[in-house]
Amino acid sequence: MRLLLVEDDPMIGESVGQGLRQDGFTVDWARDGGAAELALDNKVYDLLLLDLGLPKKEGLDVLKTMRRRGNKMPVLIVTARDAVVERVKGLDSGADDYLVKPFALDELAARIRALLRRQSGRTDPVIKVGKVSLNPATHEVTFQGESLAFSAREFALLEVFLDRPGAVFSREQLEEKLYGWGEEVESNTVEVYIHTLRRKLGQDFIKNIRGVGYMVPRHP
Amino acid sequence: MTSIRRQLLVWLVLGFSLATIAAAIGVYRQARLEAGEILDFQLQQMAAAFPKEGFGPLTMPPVAAIEPGDVVVVQIWDQGGVQVYLSRPDSPPPESHGMGFSTVSTPDGDWRVYSAIVGNNVIQVSQPTSVREELAAAMALRTMLPLLVLMPLLILLIWITVGRGLKPLNVVASAVGMRSAEALQPLPEHGLPTEVKPLVSALNELLARLGRSLSFQRSFIADAAHELRTPLAAVQLQIQVAERTRTDDERAAAFAQLKGGVDRATRLVGQLLALARYEPEAAEQPFAPVNLTDIARDVVVERAPIADAKEIDLGLSSVAPTQIMGDAEALRVMLGNLVDNAIHYTPTRGTVDLEVRTQSNVSCLVVTDTGPGIPPAERERVFDRFYRGDTAGQTGSGLGLAIVRRVAQRHRASIELGEGSGGRGLKVTVCFPENPLAKA
Numbered sequence: 001m002r003l004l005l006v007e008d009d010p011m012i013g014e015s016v017g018q019g020l021r022q023d024g025f026t027v028d029w030a031r032d033g034g035a036a037e038l039a040l041d042n043k044v045y046d047l048l049l050l051d052l053g054l055p056k057k058e059g060l061d062v063l064k065t066m067r068r069r070g071n072k073m074p075v076l077i078v079t080a081r082d083a084v085v086e087r088v089k090g091l092d093s094g095a096d097d098y099l100v101k102p103f104a105l106d107e108l109a110a111r112i113r114a115l116l117r118r119q120s121g122r123t124d125p126v127i128k129v130g131k132v133s134l135n136p137a138t139h140e141v142t143f144q145g146e147s148l149a150f151s152a153r154e155f156a157l158l159e160v161f162l163d164r165p166g167a168v169f170s171r172e173q174l175e176e177k178l179y180g181w182g183e184e185v186e187s188n189t190v191e192v193y194i195h196t197l198r199r200k201l202g203q204d205f206i207k208n209i210r211g212v213g214y215m216v217p218r219h220p
Numbered sequence: 221m222t223s224i225r226r227q228l229l230v231w232l233v234l235g236f237s238l239a240t241i242a243a244a245i246g247v248y249r250q251a252r253l254e255a256g257e258i259l260d261f262q263l264q265q266m267a268a269a270f271p272k273e274g275f276g277p278l279t280m281p282p283v284a285a286i287e288p289g290d291v292v293v294v295q296i297w298d299q300g301g302v303q304v305y306l307s308r309p310d311s312p313p314p315e316s317h318g319m320g321f322s323t324v325s326t327p328d329g330d331w332r333v334y335s336a337i338v339g340n341n342v343i344q345v346s347q348p349t350s351v352r353e354e355l356a357a358a359m360a361l362r363t364m365l366p367l368l369v370l371m372p373l374l375i376l377l378i379w380i381t382v383g384r385g386l387k388p389l390n391v392v393a394s395a396v397g398m399r400s401a402e403a404l405q406p407l408p409e410h411g412l413p414t415e416v417k418p419l420v421s422a423l424n425e426l427l428a429r430l431g432r433s434l435s436f437q438r439s440f441i442a443d444a445a446h447e448l449r450t451p452l453a454a455v456q457l458q459i460q461v462a463e464r465t466r467t468d469d470e471r472a473a474a475f476a477q478l479k480g481g482v483d484r485a486t487r488l489v490g491q492l493l494a495l496a497r498y499e500p501e502a503a504e505q506p507f508a509p510v511n512l513t514d515i516a517r518d519v520v521v522e523r524a525p526i527a528d529a530k531e532i533d534l535g536l537s538s539v540a541p542t543q544i545m546g547d548a549e550a551l552r553v554m555l556g557n558l559v560d561n562a563i564h565y566t567p568t569r570g571t572v573d574l575e576v577r578t579q580s581n582v583s584c585l586v587v588t589d590t591g592p593g594i595p596p597a598e599r600e601r602v603f604d605r606f607y608r609g610d611t612a613g614q615t616g617s618g619l620g621l622a623i624v625r626r627v628a629q630r631h632r633a634s635i636e637l638g639e640g641s642g643g644r645g646l647k648v649t650v651c652f653p654e655n656p657l658a659k660a
Contacts, residue, residue, distance in 0.1 A: 009450055011481050015457035018474075022464045080449045102453035105460040 032058025565591035
């Protein structure tokens with residue numbers, strides 16, 4: 001899952017980005033409101049982590065603008081402003097959750113997972129498609145009741161597919177989900193990962209849609 | 221303890237008593253004068269009451285005109301000067317040798333004597349003057365008596381009236397006494413007597429000043445706590461990242477970040493302390509002669525390694541000693557902040573230049589850099605606490621220039637922000653007021 005982190009403090013931005021990457025998220029980091037809006041034009045993100053006190057454009061203005069433009073992406077405000085009025089204002093401006101600094105990285109990751117779950121219309125924290133179940137919190141995958149080991153990228157790719165079964169992803173879309181800014185993408189890595197997934201979960205688990213991309217059917 | 225009530229009571233009673241005594245003395249003197257006239261007239265009448273044609277056989281004189289108890293002695297001499305009558309043989313009366321009234325001293329006291337020739341005889345009527353004095357004293361006492369009786373009533377009246385008069389003070393005192401330390405709204409001034417009003421207005425002014433200073437402190441603490449939250453949040457996150465590391469390299473990198481985070485929090489606390497220390501109300505170091513050039517040299521020496529690491533040419537372009545009266549430590553902190561800012565914002569291989577200049581007794585510190593400068597619109601706001609400008613990615617405390625301004629204010633120095641040479645960079649000029657120590 002690819003997140004956009006908007007944070008002007010270099011130390012906090014650095015640490016949050018690192019922590020979330022350790023949790024398997026792909027994270028891009030914008031340091032001001034203007035950069036955040038530019039990044040949002042690219043509709044690749046699954047969730048926005050938004051600080052409020054930002055240079056160039058205030059966090060709340062960024063939020064209001066994107067909501068006005070019909071952007072339905074989940075937004076989690078992460079800020080040092082802890083007053084009740086600020087929280088209320090943040091949530092009423094279109095945010096889905098509000099986390100006050102300082103916070104635990106684990107809690108941030110859990111809230112992100114909860115928002116992503118809700119966005120996909122699920123209530124069960126474990127994603128189940130057919131005989132495969134994936135736990136985003138523990139990074140555990142079981143197939144026919146047996147636990148399977150995946151690398152971080154493989155797991156991330158599987159999560160993208162299982163999050164929206166029945167949806168077709170192009171190779172470019174999948175690359176964008178897996179690689180953040182500044183990360184080198186080798187030409188056929190996505191194919192390599194898909195190959196691995198098929199090897200472990202069965203050839204039919206991921207279908208090729210010729211000329212368009214790949215899909216995990218709802219009930220494989 | 222002095223009590224207005226008791227003082228008023230003592231002085232009013234004392235004044236009233238003195239007035240009473242003065243009145244009694246006046247009455248006594250007037251009464252004596254009048255009693256003298258009346259009794260003199262009586263003596264004269266008495267003498268005149270004797271028959272002109274002389275006496276037959278000597279009998280008791282008609283003394284009915286004299287009040288009983290009055291001691292009047294009558295003596296009669298005939299033509300030959302022989303005493304033919306003495307009304308009180310027991311006490312030898314005084315003798316006067318002239319006619320008319322006279323006062324004669326005897327060992328028994330003074331006597332008032334009236335002598336007259338009646339027919340062929342000389343008649344002398346005498347009376348002790350003590351009679352008149354007693355009469356006058358009695359009259360004076362009668363005057364004083366009601367006043368003395370009124371005295372306790374007067375005391376009571378004064379006590380109550382003064383108490384009532386001072387009641388507004390008690391009201392104000394209890395209004396102040398019941399306040400909590402936070403309640404700084406003004407006391408009501410309406411309906412207070414003119415004597416109490418100035419006190420209450422002065423109190424209200426003090427409360428207002430206190431309120432301003434308190435709200436400044438509160439907002440400062442709130443700001444400070446808020447500002448500390450960000451570096452501490454960073455440190456917390458850095459710790460969590462460090463905890464999650466799996467390899468030694470990752471761990472080493474995480475600890476380096478953590479160290480940076482702790483350094484930043486420490487720097488912020490240091491800046492907060494500096495700001496509090498140079499608070500206008502804080503106990504101040506007395507001013508002493510300070511050599512600005514020495515301070516500039518110290519600051520350059522101290523910051524040389526940081527500047528060197530960024531390949532910035534940091535230097536001092538004047539060496540003439542310039543003395544002012546000031547707080548050396550505060551000035552060092554001020555100049556240090558200016559130079560730190562300059563180094564921070566100046567890109568690699570830039571220049572930061574310090575200059576101490578004196579022109580017509582005004583000494584100035586000038587710090588010029590080749591950084592991005594500050595747009596004119598922002599030049600006033602940069603001195604606000606925690607203002608960081610519209611630049612992302614800076615981890616400054618936002619207090620540097622606030623400290624600079626505070627130290628400058630303490631020295632009554634002016635600060636001017638302008639462009640460096642060629643309209644590039646920032647030039648900060650701090651000018652100290654005209655000082656007698658400056659060497660032209």
